[in-house]
Amino acid sequence: MADSTDGSSSFWTQANALFRKNLTFQRRNFKTNVRLILFPVFLCLLLVALQYLVNIELDKPSLKCGCTCIDKDGDGECERVCGIEYSDLDQVATCSIPSPPEWPPLLQVPAPQYRAVRTDHLLSFGDFPDDSCTSTPSSCPTTVLMTGNNQSLGENLARNMFPGSSNFNSSNGLADVVLGSASETPVSNILEPAFFSSLPVYYVQSQCQANSTFSISVPVGSTKVEKEIRCVQGQHLWRNRSFDINNELYAGYKRGNSEKKINEILAGYDFLNSNVSSYDVIVWYNSTYKNDSGNIPIGLVRVPRSINWVSNAFLQLLLGPSTQMLFDFVKEMPKPETLRRLDFSSLLGPLFFTWVILQLFPIVLTALVYEKQQNLRIMMKMHGLGDGPYWMISYAYFLAISLVYMFCFVVFGSVVGLKFFTLNDYSIQFVFFFIYINLQISLAFLAAALFSNVKTAAVVGYIIVFATGLVGAGFFQFFLEATSFPKHWIVVMELYPGFSLYRGLYDFSQYAFTGNYMGTHGIRWGDLTNEHNGMGRVLIMMLVEWVVVFFIAYYIDHVLTSGSGAQRGPLFFLEKFKNKPSSSFRKPASSFRKPSLQRKGSKLYLELEKPDVVQEREKVEQILVEQDTNHAIVCDKLKKVYPGSDGNPKKIAVRGLTLALSQGECFGMLGPNGAGKTSFINMMIGLVKPSSGTAYVHGLDIRTDMDGIYANMGVCPQHDLLWETLTGREHLLFYGRLKNLKGTALTQAVEESLRSVNLFNGGVADKQSGKYSGGMKRRLSVAISLIGDPKVVYMDEPSTGLDPASRNNLWNVVKRAKQNRAIILTTHSMEEAEHLCDRLGIFVDGSLQCVGNPKELKGRYGGSYVFTMTTSSNHEADVENLVKGLSPNAKKIYEISGTQKFELPKEAIKIADVFRAVENAKRRFVVQAWGLADTTLEDVFIKVAREAQPFNVLS
Structure with a gap:
């Protein structure tokens, strides 16, 4: 893309700069970057250290499958053999079980x-056994409650x-006997606790005989487990309503401060509309035998046998007592060898990462806020940097830093062996991290519009940062793991990017933890369709939020002025579809303006224009009529009004300024503080928009063509x-490149600029500006404003803080x-104004009071x-009389400690008369010092400012 012919730099030139x-x-900020990278490195090393300490404990032989040394060949050399048969109760959980035992x-x-x-007080029905049975062990029957529409x-x-x-059928084994146990159910059914605990195994009958205890042998692998079987009396109680059963099931369970389990019922059955041709039943069981997390499958609460029990009863009713649906055994799935693994990177990963x-x-x-607070972005924009290159390069710059940061983070985590990274698919990690850091950068650009102070933003x-991690670990994760929490609320919370x-x-952590424990892999692309994880949904949500x-x-950056200059309208993006006003001068709307009364607050003030101001306006009107393009700057009734707030009236900062500057002219703006100079400069450089009127810079309107003006402005x-x-x-x-300087021309321009402001020698040019003195910074600012040969330059008190030699230079x-550009310069130094400016304008109360050369x-x-004249205080009256004798129209303008200053009209006196009067005075009293001087520019400034103060004509 070529640069434009008017000297402005192209999009890619600005982007390159x-x-x-x-x-x-x-x-230059290498050390800061190193510290940034060290933070995730520190966390990774911390996780590795914790993992190492945990692994030391988990690698103890007592926590691994038992092993022994066996001489299989008889040659005296033993072979290490591991297995469940060589393990104790602590080790057996890790052993492989290729063929789990069958349990009744x-x-x-x-x-x-x-x-x-x-x-x-607990049971309202009287058909339960009396509590006296509790005095004799095992004498209380176990109860089954029944209901339905057909009691018969x-x-x-x-x-x-x-x-x-009970009759034991040798062919059916234990399938004919209804066995039960009061032992707690395990997570898996590799070992049935009923056959290894001290509690007996029961078989249920309507009546127990005297000799109702016998032993059974249950085969477990190559061995058999002997267990005593005791009879327990079972009774059934009929209820007319299922409500009564439900009430009794919960009536006394875990009541009282002792939290004892009392009044437990074996089961409940509701036969509903069952008959000989239809079988329909609801089974109640005690689900509190599951652990507190509720994650143990229902089958391990010993429900299948209860269902088979009542189903056999129905078959025997239909087909006779010899008919049975045999339930031979229950058996766990084969189990591979599992090591006790605890991956800290997966457990703590969501919070730390x-x-x-x-x-x-x-x-x-x-x-971003630093550039806004220090007005650096405004400075770049005023020297020609457009919004497009700024957004593209700034975004790409932060994206590159973030990608390098995340790459180092993932690589280092993988190198040190964190399963969080090594087990999960790297392509999914890349997509997830890439989308999120883009979303995060976009959020930072959005949030930057809300802050103007770096410390507050930090x-x-x-x-x-810390609140998101803590709330995520303390609350959001709890909701993720709670199966009863509505999923749509999870989605709502994930709309917050931190929770996404x-x-x-x-x-990632859950898949890595499971993969590490089970010896499998972590998350893969195929897992994104699994409804139990939210990775696929989160990726889509973050992608949409990013855009x-x-x-x-x-x-928001354009509408709320996030450091980019004047605000734009809410529909600024439609401006390019509108018919833009011509960039050439428009015809003036009015001619010479007569003196008028203006209201300021609650009072009226008389506005009287000086002839030179009137002449300047007429000159501007002529320029506009003739479309004269020889003038670099033309201001046409430029006005700025700030709206009132907190009950205060509106403030008129600039009152219809009309001014024209030709090329090669330096115009000095003088005025007291609050006169409107800064507001005028801010309108000219595009920081604020004028309330009315406009100005043209080389024919470009400041209201619509600031981008073109910036290209030729310093x-x-x-x-x-x-x-x-x-x-x-x-x-x-940097600023030279923005001005379209390249190669040798750029190097030469930089060298000349450094030499001109005396920053070339002694290595000052290659010294960081943060180490410059105040005067050196001012000289560098002046050099920046002049580099690239801008056609218009605005200088705001350029010599502030300089020593006399540097100021003169x-x-x-x-x-x-x-010589080849127009310069507008503001200063409080009358010497500087007189030395540099071709013309001066004195600003008071937002109006141009006078204009002309010094x-x-x-x-x-x-x-x-x-x-x-300076005398003792006793002779002040004598000095006044002396001056009145020289000119009755003399005015005292200054008096302090015997020193008095007077203005003497030139046409009323002769210098020789002044000398004679002073000589005569010396004979009568002591004259310590005296002087006669022509009017200085400072005197003119004070006089004009004093006379221009609005005077009240009507209260």
Whole structure:
């Protein structure tokens, strides 16, 4: 893309300048980058250290499958053999079990001391056994409750469920016997605790005989387990309503301060509309035998045997007592060898890694707010940097830093062996981290519009970082793991980007933890369709949020002025479709304006224009009529009004300024503080928009063509806007590139600029600007404003803080520079104004009071001599009489401690008369000092400012 013919730099030239500046800035902040990288490295090393300590404990032989040494060949050399048969109870959980043992199916029978009995306050029915049975161990029966629409059917089924005696069929084994146990159920059924605990195994009958205890042998692998079987009496009780069963099941369970389990019922059955041709039943069981997390499968609560029990009773009712649906055994799935693994990176990863990734947010945010607070972006924009190159390079710059940061983080975590990284698919990790850091950068651009102070932005940013991690680990993760929590609320919470990040990291950690424990892999692309993880949904949500937040941030940046100059309208993006006004001068709307009364607050003030101001306006009107393009700057009734607030009236900062500057002219603006000089400059450089009127810079309207004006404009602000870590040479190289300087021309321009402001010798040019003195910074700011040969330059008090030698040198630079450009200069130094400016304008109360070159102003407003005399206080009256004798129209303008100053009209006195009067006075009293001087520019300034103060004509 070629650069435009008017000297303005192209999009890619501007982008290249900013890119080079950012690279230099990044290289200068190498130590800061190292500290940034060390934070995730520290966390990774901490996790590795914790993992090492845990592994030391888990690698102890007592926590591994048991092993022994066996001489299989008889040659005296033993072979190490491991297996469940060589393991103790602590080791057996890790052993492989290729063929789990078969166990008889059991009922969950209440323990004798907990079986339901009749009480006064817990059970309203009187058919329960009396609580006296609790005095004799195992004498209380276990109860089954029944209900339904057909009681007769229920009674018949009950008789089939509770036989009078048990007959062991050798062919069917234990399948004919209804066995049960009061032992707690395990997580898996590799070992049935009923056959290894001290509690007996029961078989259920309607009546137990005297000799109702016998032993059974259960084969477990190559061995057999002997277990005593005891009879337990079972009874059934009919209820007319299922409500009664439900009430009794919960009536006394875990009541009282002792939290004892009392009044447990074996099971409950609701036969509903069952009959001989239809079987329909609801089974109640005691689910509190599951652990507190509720994660043990229902089958391990010994429900299958209860269902088979009542189903057999129905088959026997239909087909006879010899008919059975045999339930031979229950068996666990084969189990591979499992090592006790505890991966700390997966357990703590969601919290730690959320902090690691989120800490980039305050870093990007503070960098953007720093440019806003220090007005550096405004400075770049005023020297020609467009919004497009700024957004593209700044975004790419932060993205590159974030990618390098995340790459180092993932690589280092993988090198040290964190399963969080090594087990999960790297491509999924890349996509997840890439989308999120883009979303995070967009959020930082959006948040930067809300802050104007770096410290405030940093504090808020880091609060967000740590709060997101802690809230995610303390609350959000709890909701993720709670199966009863509505999923749509999870989605709502994930709309917050911090929780989207936490959810993705949580899924990574869960897959890594499971893969490490089971010896499998972590998350893969195929797992994204699994409804039990939210990775796929989170990726889509973050991608959409990235696009939406980016465009909102871009819009807010323009509408709310995030450091980019004057605000634009809410529909600024439609401006290019509108018919733009012509960039040439418009025809003036009015002619000479008569003196008028203007209301200011609650009073009226008389506005009387001086002839030179009237002449200047007529000149501007002529320029506009003739479309004269020989003038660099033309201001046409430029006005700025700030709206009132807190009950205060509106403030008129600039009152219809009309002014024209030709090429090669230096115009000085003088005025007291608050006169409107800064508001005028801010309108000219595009920081604020005029309330009415306009100005043209080489024919370009400041209301619509500021981008074109910036390409040929230089600014030396009142306060130095510099990057502290960049050198003077690097500043000039950056701004020179913005002005379309390249190669040898750029190098030569930078060298000449450094020499002109005396920053070349002694290595000062390659010294960081943060180490410059105040005077050196001012000289660098002036050099920046002049590099690239801008056609219009605005200088706001350029010589502030300079020593006399440097100030004189700087004046020479400005005088040489104004030969081919227009310069507007504000200053409080009358010497500087008189030395540099071709014309001066004195601003008071937002209005231009006079305009002309210094000699014209002194001649026009300074038609008097200034007479000064110092005597003792006793002779002040004598001095006044002396002056009155010289001229009755003399005015005293100054008096302090015997020193008096008077203005003497030039046409009323002769200098010789003054000398004679002073000589005569010396004979009568002591004259310590005296002087007679022509009017200075300072006197003119004071006089004009004093006369221009509005006087009240009507209260």
